[in-house]
Amino acid sequence: MANLLWLQGGACSGNTMSFLNAEEPSACDLVTDFGINVLWQPSLGLELGDDVKAILEKCISGEIKLDIFVFEGTVIDAPNGTGEWNRFCGRPMKEWVKELSEASDFVVAIGDCATWGGIPANAPNPTDSKGLQFLKRAKGGALGEGFTAKSGLPVINIPGCPAHPDWVTQILVAVATGRADDLTLDEFQRPKTFFSSFTQTGCTRNMHFAYKVSTTAFGQRKGCLFYDLGCRGPMTHSPCNRILWNRQSSKTRAGMPCLGCTEPEFPFFDLAPGTVFKTQTVMGVPKDMPTGVDKKGYVKLTAAAKGAAPAWAEEDIFVV
Amino acid sequence: MEDKASSPEDDALRDKIRTLLANGLETEVWPRAETSEMVNQIVNRLQTEAGDDLKKTLKIGGFTDHTITADDMEQPCETCMYYLVHRKFCELPELDVPVEPEWSCRLWRI
Ligand code: SF4
Ligand code: SF4
Numbered sequence: 001m002a003n004l005l006w007l008q009g010g011a012c013s014g015n016t017m018s019f020l021n022a023e024e025p026s027a028c029d030l031v032t033d034f035g036i037n038v039l040w041q042p043s044l045g046l047e048l049g050d051d052v053k054a055i056l057e058k059c060i061s062g063e064i065k066l067d068i069f070v071f072e073g074t075v076i077d078a079p080n081g082t083g084e085w086n087r088f089c090g091r092p093m094k095e096w097v098k099e100l101s102e103a104s105d106f107v108v109a110i111g112d113c114a115t116w117g118g119i120p121a122n123a124p125n126p127t128d129s130k131g132l133q134f135l136k137r138a139k140g141g142a143l144g145e146g147f148t149a150k151s152g153l154p155v156i157n158i159p160g161c162p163a164h165p166d167w168v169t170q171i172l173v174a175v176a177t178g179r180a181d182d183l184t185l186d187e188f189q190r191p192k193t194f195f196s197s198f199t200q201t202g203c204t205r206n207m208h209f210a211y212k213v214s215t216t217a218f219g220q221r222k223g224c225l226f227y228d229l230g231c232r233g234p235m236t237h238s239p240c241n242r243i244l245w246n247r248q249s250s251k252t253r254a255g256m257p258c259l260g261c262t263e264p265e266f267p268f269f270d271l272a273p274g275t276v277f278k279t280q281t282v283m284g285v286p287k288d289m290p291t292g293v294d295k296k297g298y299v300k301l302t303a304a305a306k307g308a309a310p311a312w313a314e315e316d317i318f319v320v
Numbered sequence: 321m322e323d324k325a326s327s328p329e330d331d332a333l334r335d336k337i338r339t340l341l342a343n344g345l346e347t348e349v350w351p352r353a354e355t356s357e358m359v360n361q362i363v364n365r366l367q368t369e370a371g372d373d374l375k376k377t378l379k380i381g382g383f384t385d386h387t388i389t390a391d392d393m394e395q396p397c398e399t400c401m402y403y404l405v406h407r408k409f410c411e412l413p414e415l416d417v418p419v420e421p422e423w424s425c426r427l428w429r430i
C-alpha cells in the first residue's frame with residue numbers, strides 16, 4: 001500500500017477536476033486495484049481543520065509513512081518571501097511544501113502551476129509564484145535545483161493546463177507499484193513516455209500540415225491550424241493526439257489550436273493582445289518554427305509542398 | 321474531383337480584378353505587413369473600411385498583378401498560405417477573391 005497526500009497551492013483546482021475524470025485507470029481504481037491510500041486530498045478528504053493539520057504533522061514526523069506527495073498549484077512566496085498570502089493549517093503553504101517534500105519518497109507536481117508557475121507566474125507575477133523545481137524555464141523553483149525526494153528522484157513534473165487525467169493516474173500507479181525505475185524524465189523532469197512526442201503526433205490534420213493548407217476559422221474541418229491560428233502542435237511536447245481527451249478527441253481534432261500548455265513558457269507571449277490564437281509572423285514567416293526546422297528550410301519546404309498539394313486537400317474533409 | 325478554378329463566377333471576378341490592376345488602380349503595396357501588429361492593423365482596416373467594396377479591398381490589401389519581393393523573399397500568391405492552388409483563390413476571409421499565382425498582396429504569408 002502506498003500513502004498519498006495531495007495539497008493545493010495557488011491553483012484553480014483544474015487538475016483535481018481533471019484527475020477525478022480519469023478513466024484508465026480511474027481515481028477509484030487507484031484505491032481499489034493499485035493499493036493507493038489517499039491520506040487527504042482537498043476535494044476528497046473528509047477531515048477538516050486541526051484533523052488535516054495532524055495528518056500533515058504525522059507525515060513530516062514519520063509517524064505516517066508518506067510515499068507520494070502530490071502538489072497542485074504554485075508555491076506562493078509573496079509578500080516579501082514570507083508566503084503569507086497562501087496560508088494553510090496555520091502556516092504559509094510553502095513551509096508545508098518544503099517539509100512534506102523532504103519527508104516523501106516521491107514528489108509529483110501536477111499541472112503547469114506546480115511544475116513551472118503557469119498562468120499565476122505570468123509577468124508581473126504579483127504573488128511571486130513558482131513551480132516546485134522550476135520557474136518557467138529556469139531551474140530552482142521553491143525546492144531548489146538540487147532537491148531530490150527520498151527515492152532519489154527529483155520532482156516528477158506532469159505539466160498541462162490542466163494535465164490530462166490519465167497522465168496523472170498512470171504515473172501515480174507506476175510510482176505506487178514500484179515501477180518508478182522505469183520512468184525516464186526529460187530535461188524538464190517530465191516522464192518521457194508522455195512528453196517526448198509532440199501534440200502533432202497523431203493529429204488528424206497532419207495531411208493539411210504537409211500540404212500547407214490552412215484553416216482560416218475555428219472549428220473548420222479542413223486545414224491545419226499552424227499557419228494562421230497559432231497552433232503550437234509542432235513544437236509542444238504532449239501526447240494529446242495519442243491519449244485522447246475524454247477518450248474521444250483533442251483540441252486540434254476539434255479545430256482548436258494547441259496553446260502549448262505543457263511547455264514552461266505557457267502562456268506564450270505573456271498573453272499580449274493579438275498573440276493568442278494567431279500565428280506570430282515576421283515578414284510573413286512564422287516566428288516560432290516547428291521544432292528542429294530552420295527558416296530557410298521551412299520556406300523551401302512550404303513552397304514545394306504547396307505546389308504539390310492535391311485538390312482534395314483543399315476541400316472540406318472529415319478529419320475526425 | 322471538380323476543379324473549382326473553372327467556376328465562371330471566379331473567372332469573371334478575376335478578369336475584373338486583372339483589368340482594374342492593369343489600368344493602374346493604385347494600391348498600398350508598401351509597407352508590407354512586416355509584423356503581426358501590422359497584419360492585425362491591415363486586417364482591421366479591411367473589416368471596417370473595405371467591407372464588400374472590391375476596389376477598397378484591393379487598395380488596402382496592396383494588390384499587384386506581379387510578384388513583389390520584400391526582405392529578399394518573393395511573395396507571390398502561389399506560395400501564400402491563404403492561396404488555394406486548384407481554385408486559384410485567396411481564402412483569407414477579409415480578401416476572399418480569385419487571384420493568379422503570380423499576383424501578390426502585402427498580407428502574404430508562408
Ligand atoms: S493542427 Fe496543429 S497539431 Fe494538427 S497538424 Fe496542424 S499544426 Fe500540427
Ligand atoms: S492540445 Fe496543447 S494546449 Fe491542449 S492540452 Fe494538449 S498540449 Fe495543452
Ligand code: SF4
Pocket residue numbers: 395396397398400401402403409410411412415419423424425426427428429
Ligand atoms: S493573402 Fe496571399 S493569396 Fe491572398 S492575395 Fe495576398 S498573397 Fe495572394
